[in-house]
Amino acid sequence: xxxxVVTLSPxxxxxxxxxxxxxxxxxxxxxxxxxxARSITGREAMEHLRWLADDLREGRLAGSTGASDSAExxxxxxxxxxxxxxxxxGSWFHNFTIPGRDGVRGSIEKGNRIRLMVSDxxxxxxxxxxxxxxxxxxxxxxxxxxxxxxFMLDPLETWADRERDPVVGRFAVLPVEQxxxxxxxxxxxxxxxxxxxxxxxxxxxxxxxxxxxxxxxEDAQDLFVLxxxxxxxxxxxxxxxxxxxPLSSWKRQSSDEGAVVMxxxxxxxxxxxxxxxxxxxxxxxGRMPGTDPDLRDEYIVVGAHYDHVxxxxxxxxxxxxxxxxxxxxxxxxxxGVAALLEVAEAYALNRLKTRRTLLFVAFDAEELGLYxxxxxxxxxxxxxxxxxxxxxxxxxxxxxxxxxxxxxxxSDEPLGRIIYEMARLLELEIDETGMDAVLQRSDQAxxxxxxxxxxxxxxxxxxxxxxxxxxxxDVIPVKLQNVARLAFLTSWGLSQMPAQEDExxxxxxxxR
Numbered sequence: 001x002x003x004x005v006v007t008l009s010p011x012x013x014x015x016x017x018x019x020x021x022x023x024x025x026x027x028x029x030x031x032x033x034x035x036x037a038r039s040i041t042g043r044e045a046m047e048h049l050r051w052l053a054d055d056l057r058e059g060r061l062a063g064s065t066g067a068s069d070s071a072e073x074x075x076x077x078x079x080x081x082x083x084x085x086x087x088x089x090g091s092w093f094h095n096f097t098i099p100g101r102d103g104v105r106g107s108i109e110k111g112n113r114i115r116l117m118v119s120d121x122x123x124x125x126x127x128x129x130x131x132x133x134x135x136x137x138x139x140x141x142x143x144x145x146x147x148x149x150x151f152m153l154d155p156l157e158t159w160a161d162r163e164r165d166p167v168v169g170r171f172a173v174l175p176v177e178q179x180x181x182x183x184x185x186x187x188x189x190x191x192x193x194x195x196x197x198x199x200x201x202x203x204x205x206x207x208x209x210x211x212x213x214x215x216x217x218e219d220a221q222d223l224f225v226l227x228x229x230x231x232x233x234x235x236x237x238x239x240x241x242x243x244x245x246p247l248s249s250w251k252r253q254s255s256d257e258g259a260v261v262m263x264x265x266x267x268x269x270x271x272x273x274x275x276x277x278x279x280x281x282x283x284x285x286g287r288m289p290g291t292d293p294d295l296r297d298e299y300i301v302v303g304a305h306y307d308h309v310x311x312x313x314x315x316x317x318x319x320x321x322x323x324x325x326x327x328x329x330x331x332x333x334x335x336g337v338a339a340l341l342e343v344a345e346a347y348a349l350n351r352l353k354t355r356r357t358l359l360f361v362a363f364d365a366e367e368l369g370l371y372x373x374x375x376x377x378x379x380x381x382x383x384x385x386x387x388x389x390x391x392x393x394x395x396x397x398x399x400x401x402x403x404x405x406x407x408x409x410x411s412d413e414p415l416g417r418i419i420y421e422m423a424r425l426l427e428l429e430i431d432e433t434g435m436d437a438v439l440q441r442s443d444q445a446x447x448x449x450x451x452x453x454x455x456x457x458x459x460x461x462x463x464x465x466x467x468x469x470x471x472x473x474d475v476i477p478v479k480l481q482n483v484a485r486l487a488f489l490t491s492w493g494l495s496q497m498p499a500q501e502d503e504x505x506x507x508x509x510x511x512r
Contacts (some may be wrong), residue, residue: 001332001460001465002367002441011246029425033492036350040484042477043218044345045338048077049480051123052306052334053472059327062098062365064261064370065110065277070306070337071282074362076121076151077341078286082348083360086287086381094283096375101279107214110270111134114229116242116265120146126238126265131487133235135209136271137202137228138217139182145227146268147198149173149243151250152259155188159195159258166259168196171267173239175247176204184489189224199269203239208232216273217491227271239265280490283372283380288347292355299382300494301359301390302343302487303373303443304336305366309466317367318500321468330472335397337362339484346488352481354495356388363443366394373443377450384447389415389494390454392444395476396483399460402428404483407435407456413454418493426485436458455490457483 029037051073052055057066070417075092078085087093088194105111114128127133150166151173159165172192180202192200207230209215231239240247242265253260290296308329312318318327328334344360346352347401359382363372377384396404406419425431435456444454461477462471 001438002370005065008420018238021433029489029497032350033352033489035484036346036352037488039346040339040342040352040481040488042481045335045342045480045484046475046477048338048341049330049334049475050472052337053328053330055326057328059310059312059329060306060308061096061314062281062307062368063101063104064106064278064310065113065276066310067364068282071284071364073123074284074306074337074341078284078344078360081286083286083288083339085345086285086359087197088381089285089348092284092286094285094376094380096281096283096372096379096424098279098281098368098371102155105274105279106276106278106336108275111270111275113268113270114231115268116238117268118242118264118266120266122266123430125268126233126242128235128238131215133233133238134229134231135213135215135440136183136228137224138213138215138220139185139222139224140228140271141223141226142273143199143227143271144216145198145267147171147265147268148264149201149262150197150259151254153260155240157258162196165195166261167192170199170261171199171269172197172259173201173203173262175251176202178206180207180402186230188225188332189226189228193225197226199229199231201231201267203231203236204233205232205236220273227269228271229271232248243303250425258398281364281372281375283376285376285380286344286360288344288358288360290355290357291353295355295499298356298386298388299359300356300491301361301387301447302338302340303361303363303390304393305335305363305372305443307364307367307372308334309333309367312468313370317466317490318468325468327466327468330470330475331397331459331462331470332395333366334395335395335459335475335480339393339396339480339487342484343488343491352492354492356495358491358495360400370443370445371501374446377446384450384452387447387450387452388493389498390444390452391457391487391491391494392454393443393457393483393487394442395465396457396459397477397480398462399479401476401479402482403431403460405431405433405435405458405460405485407432407439407458408454409448412453414497415455415494419455422489422493423485425489428482428484428486453494
């Protein structure tokens with residue numbers, strides 16, 4: 001949640017429970033919807049939460065590698081679940097510029113990465129250490145690409161049948177036993193480029209850079225037509241271990257067959273001579289189409305922000321901890337994203353048919369100023385006038401297990417009736433005490449400004465808020481499960497509401 005200058009103690013102490021709403025006669029839940037709600041579990045949500053709140057994500061500061069990796073993880077999970085991409089140009093991502101970050105670049109080390117995985121679906125990865133285990137060649141081109149590998153002994157070989165050439169669309173892996181001149185490397189790259197390779201990875205101690213080499217070089221000219229990476233030191237063993245075979249085995253096969261597909265590792269390669277552009281923000285957007293011909297062009301947004309405060313170095317973002325200490329943000333807001341993924345899965349795997357279209361959005365740059373949600377409302381590709389409701393989850397896994405703090409406008413009466421009725425079905429208590437003070441501090445705020453009925457589901461403040469101590473061990477899985485189920489049923493209720501004119505007609509009939 002966006003940090004603001006507030007006194008926390010009244011909010012920490014407030015436990016008033018709002019009076020229960022009268023039962024809505026139209027809110028009976030079908031068995032398949034109840035089954036879908038029960039499919040949301042704290043155990044499964046915790047798997048996502050642990051990944052997002054791992055030290056490897058380094059606090060998920062917007063624009064950082066940790067935030068980028070988290071966005072890719074969410075997109076991968078959306079794809080596995082079965083929702084459709086709804087970002088820019090049919091992708092998973094809605095890109096935007098983070099205000100105040102123009103010209104800001106990250107460190108060279110963070111902008112140049114090699115990640116090894118067993119497949120493109122894997123959630124675990126092996127990192128090669130910049131400089132100690134790999135370094136781009138001084139004439140390497142910048143790149144941000146992922147592919148599996150092809151092993152070779154002769155980079156100048158030719159294949160008559162291009163469609164069967166193992167290097168097409170893959171990284172070429174070349175073991176190096178003696179230094180290679182720039183002239184030869186240039187020829188290798190030109191040949192491999194013509195054959196359709198994505199890059200060249202040199203593996204061996206003979207390609208180790210000299211200790212005095214400066215990277216990136218100030219005077220680099222005539223870049224190669226492909227990115228070229230030099231792997232040395234402990235990185236060599238990592239390559240052959242994840243490939244599943246020793247170097248000698250690959251050599252024997254390649255001696256007989258020429259270039260061969262390795263299958264693994266799946267390599268994610270990032271080469272940025274100027275470091276990562278920290279001004280780039282990315283919302284992750286998935287869609288599940290509605291089925292009612294009259295309402296499917298209206299949208300219900302279910303959202304949660306995935307960014308946090310990184311190492312707490314940005315002014316005003318951290319409330320404690322040593323300088324540079326990782327703030328994992330387990331509750332804030334890995335919990336909300338974990339719930340978002342569980343809600344999306346509940347809809348998709350149970351094949352529920354909603355009248356309105358659902359948008360599942362993981363927002364970026366919330367902690368810096370609600371920039372991701374603001375950008376989405378402004379130019380996310382969906383007219384704000386067609387958004388019929390918004391459900392936001394932020395910090396939902398701490399404090400009392402069966403009490404859910406709710407922020408909303410009192411004037412949004414149909415939304416309020418849905419929330420209270422669904423909470424009654426789940427035997428949860430709704431607490432709206434003090435929520436007006438924080439209603440503008442999370443991603444529902446830009447939607448509210450457009451007059452869109454929106455709800456903020458919140459677990460409450462705690463002493464670890466925006467501190468390095470907001471970690472996995474203090475998360476309460478059943479609290480996470482309870483709020484996720486409430487968010488699911490609330491979004492279901494919003495998606496099934498009759499058209500406004502139908503509701504007004506029913507109300508007029510009941511008044512007669």
